[in-house]
Amino acid sequence: MFVASSFVERRFSGRKHFLPVGNNPFLARFWLFVGMAGLAGLLEVAPARELYAQAPPQSNIIFILADDLGYGDLGCYGQQLIRTPQLDRMAAEGMRFTQFYAGSTVCAPSRCVLMVGQHTGRCSVRGNADKVRQSLFDEDFTVAELLKQAGYTTAVIGKWGLGEEDTPGHPNRQGFDYFFGYLNQTHAHNYYPEFLWRNFEQVRLRNVLLRQGHPYEEIGAGVAVKKVDYSHDVFTAEALRFIEQNRNRRFFLYLAYTIPHANNEGTRLTGDGQEVPDYGIYGETDWPNPDKGQAAMITRMDTDVGRILDLLRQLGIAERTLVLFSSDNGPHREGGQNFDRFRPAGPLRGLKRDLYEGGIRVPMVAWWPGTISPGSVSDHVGYFGDFFATAAELAGLELPEGLDSISLVPTLLGRPDQQKQHPYLYWEFYERGSAQAVRAGKWKAIRKPMLNGKTELYDLEADLGETTDLADQFPEVVAKLEAYMAAAHQPSPRWPVPPPPSKPAPKKEGRTSPSQPGG
Numbered sequence: 001m002f003v004a005s006s007f008v009e010r011r012f013s014g015r016k017h018f019l020p021v022g023n024n025p026f027l028a029r030f031w032l033f034v035g036m037a038g039l040a041g042l043l044e045v046a047p048a049r050e051l052y053a054q055a056p057p058q059s060n061i062i063f064i065l066a067d068d069l070g071y072g073d074l075g076c077y078g079q080q081l082i083r084t085p086q087l088d089r090m091a092a093e094g095m096r097f098t099q100f101y102a103g104s105t106v107c108a109p110s111r112c113v114l115m116v117g118q119h120t121g122r123c124s125v126r127g128n129a130d131k132v133r134q135s136l137f138d139e140d141f142t143v144a145e146l147l148k149q150a151g152y153t154t155a156v157i158g159k160w161g162l163g164e165e166d167t168p169g170h171p172n173r174q175g176f177d178y179f180f181g182y183l184n185q186t187h188a189h190n191y192y193p194e195f196l197w198r199n200f201e202q203v204r205l206r207n208v209l210l211r212q213g214h215p216y217e218e219i220g221a222g223v224a225v226k227k228v229d230y231s232h233d234v235f236t237a238e239a240l241r242f243i244e245q246n247r248n249r250r251f252f253l254y255l256a257y258t259i260p261h262a263n264n265e266g267t268r269l270t271g272d273g274q275e276v277p278d279y280g281i282y283g284e285t286d287w288p289n290p291d292k293g294q295a296a297m298i299t300r301m302d303t304d305v306g307r308i309l310d311l312l313r314q315l316g317i318a319e320r321t322l323v324l325f326s327s328d329n330g331p332h333r334e335g336g337q338n339f340d341r342f343r344p345a346g347p348l349r350g351l352k353r354d355l356y357e358g359g360i361r362v363p364m365v366a367w368w369p370g371t372i373s374p375g376s377v378s379d380h381v382g383y384f385g386d387f388f389a390t391a392a393e394l395a396g397l398e399l400p401e402g403l404d405s406i407s408l409v410p411t412l413l414g415r416p417d418q419q420k421q422h423p424y425l426y427w428e429f430y431e432r433g434s435a436q437a438v439r440a441g442k443w444k445a446i447r448k449p450m451l452n453g454k455t456e457l458y459d460l461e462a463d464l465g466e467t468t469d470l471a472d473q474f475p476e477v478v479a480k481l482e483a484y485m486a487a488a489h490q491p492s493p494r495w496p497v498p499p500p501p502s503k504p505a506p507k508k509e510g511r512t513s514p515s516q517p518g519g
């Protein structure tokens with residue numbers, strides 16, 4: 001193991017920009033040896049349950065992230081109208097988590113939690129904001145920087161949202177050898193942009209933007225009048241190419257798709273923000289176009305996830321590649337689609353921008369042929385911050401101190417008895433008058449506004465839909481969960497606590513005001 005590790009380090013450490021790397025004969029032979037030795041070992045001695053006892057050392061890691069995909073948007077999570085056969089198969093061949101949470105209820109902070117392994121009570125990006133506040137700091141230590149220490153080649157393809165070309169949060173400054181995609185989240189609303197970024201260079205696409213003098217047009221956001229290159233398709237092509245080129249090395253690919261986020265500028269201009277090249281199997285339905293678009297986007301992404309898994313199989317590297325699929329927050333209703341048609345949050349209350357379950361509980365599917373027991377379902381309560389410790393364990397690295405991160409490896413290996421548990425999970429959110437939430441055991445507390453508002457309490461075992469506030473019946477539980485909130489919240493000059501709203505917050509959950517930054 002260490003031979004391969006130092007070999008890769010020596011050749012590639014310090015390289016800031018990804019360069020295409022062909023087949024590496026040394027590593028190819030090395031992995032052939034590992035594979036044959038492992039296969040021989042399993043065939044000879046391993047009883048069935050031992051098959052899942054150990055992870056292949058230093059496997060590749062692919063994290064595929066959907067954008068605003070709800071807990072109920074996939075067939076394997078109960079979706080009835082939208083077809084997701086590839087992700088359903090991925091779950092049938094792998095593990096489906098039923099109690100997994102995003103880092104936040106909107107894009108940027110959720111992605112920050114995923115990258116740094118700290119919750120929103122103390123991570124550096126706690127909301128969608130301007131590009132300075134939404135940038136990671138130099139001193140943030142990302143999972144990509146971690147995996148670089150073990151010789152991984154690292155790439156992020158898709159929507160980054162944690163720093164732009166002139167801020168320290170740019171992905172090439174945060175441990176990623178290769179970046180291709182959107183830096184700015186409002187730019188990422190536009191599925192037919194005129195340009196994307198490859199590292200620090202702009203790459204021109206064939207699309208042409210409608211120009212009406214809106215300030216957002218300056219960063220490439222808006223609606224295209226000439227639609228040729230669909231960014232999601234470009235990301236898939238890039239991801240397949242990256243995997244193929246790095247087939248003989250250890251790699252970490254963070255594939256941050258933008259589906260099924262709305263083009264919010266498109267919604268305002270045309271009433272339809274669900275941009276997709278064609279409606280596919282939904283073209284013949286009698287649904288309005290935004291509904292067709294919503295469903296077609298998700299099915300298109302599903303097909304592409306299937307292509308990625310197929311490529312891993314074809315290349316013979318599926319057994320040493322962990323693939324995780326999740327979403328950065330709950331579903332939106334910002335693209336003109338009929339929110340109630342698809343029930344995108346399933347049985348959960350709320351949606352994007354809520355700290356109710358619908359805003360933060362997300363699909364999470366793990367796939368790792370030969371290591372994860374097919375068809376397994378885990379009710380382990382985990383969240384995006386756990387990705388950091390999981391990656392560290394898989395790479396054989398020490399977990400840095402001061403994180404809010406517990407490795408999911410025991411669960412992935414089918415050893416729930418060895419799985420460490422969080423005493424609680426924590427979220428805080430700065431929009432819509434602010435809020436905090438805690439999940440501890442079966443209890444869920446939400447306090448609006450944060451720090452001094454009235455706390456609601458729900459029993460998720462008895463009341464998954466968070467319909468009945470039990471705060472008055474269980475004051476001791478409320479006190480305990482409020483103590484967790486107090487411990488978790490670390491004041492930040494960058495994230496001042498908003499003053500209480502002068503008028504009552506909107507009754508409808510998940511409404512977005514047009515002035516909110518993209519994401």
Ligand SMILES: [Ca+2]
Nearest residue numbers: 067068107328
């Ligand atoms: Ca999102």
